[in-house]
Amino acid sequence: xxxxxxxxxxxxxxxxxxxxxxxxxxxxxxxxxxxxxxxxxxxxxxxxxxxxxxxxxxxxxxxxxxxxxxxxxxxxxxxxxxxxxxxxxxxxxxxxxxxxxxxxxxxxxxxxxxxxxxxxxxxxxxxx
Ligand SMILES: Cc1cc2nc3c(=O)[nH]c(=O)nc-3n(C[C@H](O)[C@H](O)[C@H](O)COP(=O)(O)O)c2cc1C
Numbered sequence: 001x002x003x004x005x006x007x008x009x010x011x012x013x014x015x016x017x018x019x020x021x022x023x024x025x026x027x028x029x030x031x032x033x034x035x036x037x038x039x040x041x042x043x044x045x046x047x048x049x050x051x052x053x054x055x056x057x058x059x060x061x062x063x064x065x066x067x068x069x070x071x072x073x074x075x076x077x078x079x080x081x082x083x084x085x086x087x088x089x090x091x092x093x094x095x096x097x098x099x100x101x102x103x104x105x106x107x108x109x110x111x112x113x114x115x116x117x118x119x120x121x122x123x124x125x126x127x128x
Contacts, residue, residue, distance in 0.1 A: 001047040001120060001121060001122065002047060002121045002122055002123055002124050003047050003121070003124075004047075004049070004088075004090065004121060004124055007078065007086055007088065007126050008073075008088040008090070008124045008126065010075075010078045010086070011073050011074060011075050011078050011086050011087065011088045011126075012035070012038070012039070012073055012088070013039070014035070014075035014077045014078055015035040015073035015074060015075050016034070016035050016075070017032050017033065017034050017035055018032060018033045018034070018035060018038055018051070018071050018072070018073050019031075019032055019071065019072040019073075020032060020033065020051070020059065020069065020070075020071055020117070021069065021070045021071075021072075022059050022062035022063055022066070022068070022069050022094070023062060023065075023066045023068060024058065024061075024062045025065075029058055029059065029062055031056060031058075031059055033051045033052070033117075035073065037051060037052055037110070038050070038051055040109055041102075041105065041106065041109065041116070043102075047120065047121045048102075048118055048119060048120055048121065049071065049090065049092070049118075049119040049121060050102050050105070050106065050116050050117070050118055050119075051106075051116065051117040051118075051119070052106040052109065052110040052112075052113040052116060052117075053096055053106065053113055053114055053115045053116055053117045054110075054112050054113055054114065056096060056117055059094075059096065059117065060096040063094050063095055063096060067093045067094055067095060068091070068092075068093065068094075069091075069092055069093065069094035069119055070089060070090070070091050070092075071089070071090040071091075071092075071119065072087060072088070072089055072090075072127075073087065073088050073090070074086065074087035074088070074127075074128075075087075080126070080128035081126075081128060082128060085128055086126055086127075086128050087126065087127040087128055088124060088125065088126050088127065089124070089125050089126075089127060090119070090121055090123075090124050091121075091122050091123040091124075092119040092120050092121045092122045092123075093119070093120045093122065094117060094118065094119040094120075095117075095118050096115060096116075096117050096118075097115050097116050097117075097118050098114060098115035099115070102116040102118050103115040103116045
């Protein structure tokens, strides 16, 4: 397990949106969420990213067959090694949960949510 800390925490605090990539039988599948949704759902001390799930139906099916998931976040407001702008790739194992504490938290904060996409973070790396 890995933590989102340092530069990646700075990027997570600023990113406007988050790309979420899973693997389907036909190749990669890309969806997204808003950065402030992830920040609203953050849990202290847990190495997980929690995202409110309204749809994510294909993502859910993909994760049942292959639970690997990659997230990409970025912000020009965070300094990178080459100038303004840093991005961070977060790899982990994901599951769409429709019950349990994370799903209940998502439904409470986002009445449109049917559950939570929960990603256990395995690796974090900067890109710029
Ligand atoms: C910027 C952005 C934010 C989004 N936020 C969410 C979100 O928080 N929850 C959600 O279920 N879908 C969100 N969507 C829609 C998903 O990307 C996706 O199209 C939809 O959930 C269908 O997923 P599926 O292809 O896995 O079935 C967002 C899309 C964009 C472009």
